[in-house]
Amino acid sequence: MARIRMNCSMTAAFLIIQTIFLLLLYSKQNAVLPNAEGKEGKVHILILSSWRSGSSFVGQLFSQHPDVFYLMEPAWHVWVSMFQNSARVLHMAVRDLIRSVFHCDMSVFDAYMQKERNVSHLFQWAVSRALCSSPVCDLYEHDGISNEMACKTLCGKQPFAKVEEACNTYSHVVVKEVRLFDVQVLYPLLTDPSLNLKIIHLVRDPRAVVKSREQSVKALARDNGIVLNTNGTKVDDGKYEVMREICRSHVQIYETASFKAPTFLKERYMLVRYEDVVRNPLIEIKEMYKFAKLKLTSKLQSWIYNITHGRGPGHKKEAFRTTSRDAVNVSQAWRTSLTFQKVKKIQDVCKGAMGMLGYQLVDTEAEQKDLSHDVVLPRRQYHFSWSSSEEPN
Ligand SMILES: *[C@@H]1O[C@H](CO)[C@@H](O)[C@H](O)[C@H]1NC(C)=O
Numbered sequence: 001m002a003r004i005r006m007n008c009s010m011t012a013a014f015l016i017i018q019t020i021f022l023l024l025l026y027s028k029q030n031a032v033l034p035n036a037e038g039k040e041g042k043v044h045i046l047i048l049s050s051w052r053s054g055s056s057f058v059g060q061l062f063s064q065h066p067d068v069f070y071l072m073e074p075a076w077h078v079w080v081s082m083f084q085n086s087a088r089v090l091h092m093a094v095r096d097l098i099r100s101v102f103h104c105d106m107s108v109f110d111a112y113m114q115k116e117r118n119v120s121h122l123f124q125w126a127v128s129r130a131l132c133s134s135p136v137c138d139l140y141e142h143d144g145i146s147n148e149m150a151c152k153t154l155c156g157k158q159p160f161a162k163v164e165e166a167c168n169t170y171s172h173v174v175v176k177e178v179r180l181f182d183v184q185v186l187y188p189l190l191t192d193p194s195l196n197l198k199i200i201h202l203v204r205d206p207r208a209v210v211k212s213r214e215q216s217v218k219a220l221a222r223d224n225g226i227v228l229n230t231n232g233t234k235v236d237d238g239k240y241e242v243m244r245e246i247c248r249s250h251v252q253i254y255e256t257a258s259f260k261a262p263t264f265l266k267e268r269y270m271l272v273r274y275e276d277v278v279r280n281p282l283i284e285i286k287e288m289y290k291f292a293k294l295k296l297t298s299k300l301q302s303w304i305y306n307i308t309h310g311r312g313p314g315h316k317k318e319a320f321r322t323t324s325r326d327a328v329n330v331s332q333a334w335r336t337s338l339t340f341q342k343v344k345k346i347q348d349v350c351k352g353a354m355g356m357l358g359y360q361l362v363d364t365e366a367e368q369k370d371l372s373h374d375v376v377l378p379r380r381q382y383h384f385s386w387s388s389s390e391e392p393n
């Protein structure tokens with residue numbers, strides 16, 4: 001009897017020791033890989049959008065998350081290097097680059113950058129919180145909120161190899177891209193068993209996009225040339241032919257993913273309208289995080305509250321600089337500042353996309369200027385169907 005009792009207590013002691021050991025091991029592992037999601041593996045998110053559609057802001061919502069390695073528009077390097085080609089021809093190089101980035105294989109940039117390079121050679125690197133914190137740079141903690149300007153002055157000279165090293169330590173790799181016009185180009189990535197790709201398709205009212213594009217005509221001229229296939233000639237898009245292409249691509253992507261989706265795409269696509277993010281930031285952000293399998297930390301929640309209520313450093317190029325209500329106003333600015341002639345022209349080239357995405361056409365100038373008449377149909381009424389099981393009622 002005594003022996004059995006002793007065995008029992010020994011077993012219990014052994015179990016306790018083992019448990020403590022496992023707990024220690026587990027916490028140590030977590031310390032080494034603070035962001036690893038565990039056996040589930042990595043999550044890869046592509047924010048698929050277009051120029052001037054609020055994608056920098058949405059990108060920040062991911063970039064600032066402690067579990068996320070974020071790059072903004074890495075395919076910029078492809079387009080700059082091969083500017084005499086069309087967007088369609090460049091699709092494959094863009095896809096290959098995105099695939100490599102998702103795998104944290106940064107050797108893909110060998111094709112587009114000089115051999116002697118550092119972190120600052122990467123397009124818009126300083127908007128990535130991951131490139132402003134360890135192991136790249138010690139300016140911010142992983143759960144800190146990074147600032148682009150501060151990072152730019154202090155972290156750019158780090159060796160380029162650190163980009164890959166950093167990428168490997170995160171559970172989520174998020175890429176924002178505006179240089180893809182066809183979702184089928186991404187099918188090989190969606191079926192790649194070594195990737196867990198999800199697509200957030202971010203759209204915005206084309207009339208607001210045009211209003212915003214008018215403020216950066218020069219910066220968009222080279223990209224316009226590629227979209228319109230002009231063999232390297234810069235184009236000022238006075239006739240909205242670029243908008244026609246952009247709207248056509250939104251229709252292609254949304255239609256394919258919603259009505260003709262192959263099984264591998266069905267649960268991996270989410271449509272987000274920028275106007276909904278502006279009007280209900282927290283609701284929309286929570287849904288995007290849920291889709292991406294990211295937790296909303298209390299710090300992030302506080303930061304989001306701050307930037308949508310005019311506190312702290314917002315995102316300087318975005319409408320969120322002041323209050324959320326102002327942002328709603330800013331998103332309506334096209335209604336007072338664009339001429340009705342222009343609005344009609346945009347509606348003409350984007351009619352299909354607008355009907356599909358819930359942006360109502362205005363028929364008269366009076367209707368355009370009457371702000372009490374909301375032209376953005378409520379999302380629920382509009383019935384988006386990205387994932388039937390998760391659709392809010
Ligand atoms: C690294 O970047 C800095 C500027 O950010 C530059 O002065 C320096 O020459 C770069 N080093 C290399 C090896 O390219």
Ligand SMILES: *[C@@H]1O[C@H](CO)[C@@H](O)[C@H](O)[C@H]1NC(C)=O
Pocket residue numbers: 084231232
């Ligand atoms: C494109 O431009 C280059 C030089 O600017 C020229 O050599 C080439 O012939 C052009 N190609 C076409 C198809 O026009």
Ligand SMILES: *[C@@H]1O[C@H](CO)[C@@H](O)[C@H](O)[C@H]1NC(C)=O
Pocket residue numbers: 145299300302303306311312
């Ligand atoms: C939000 O703003 C408050 C008040 O200015 C500040 O104390 C807090 O640290 C901010 N939160 C974040 C995460 O920046």
Ligand SMILES: *[C@@H]1O[C@H](CO)[C@@H](O)[C@H](O)[C@H]1NC(C)=O
Pocket residue numbers: 325326329
């Ligand atoms: C929105 O804009 C209108 C007209 O410019 C202005 O009267 C109103 O006060 C603004 N609302 C907010 C919340 O700023």
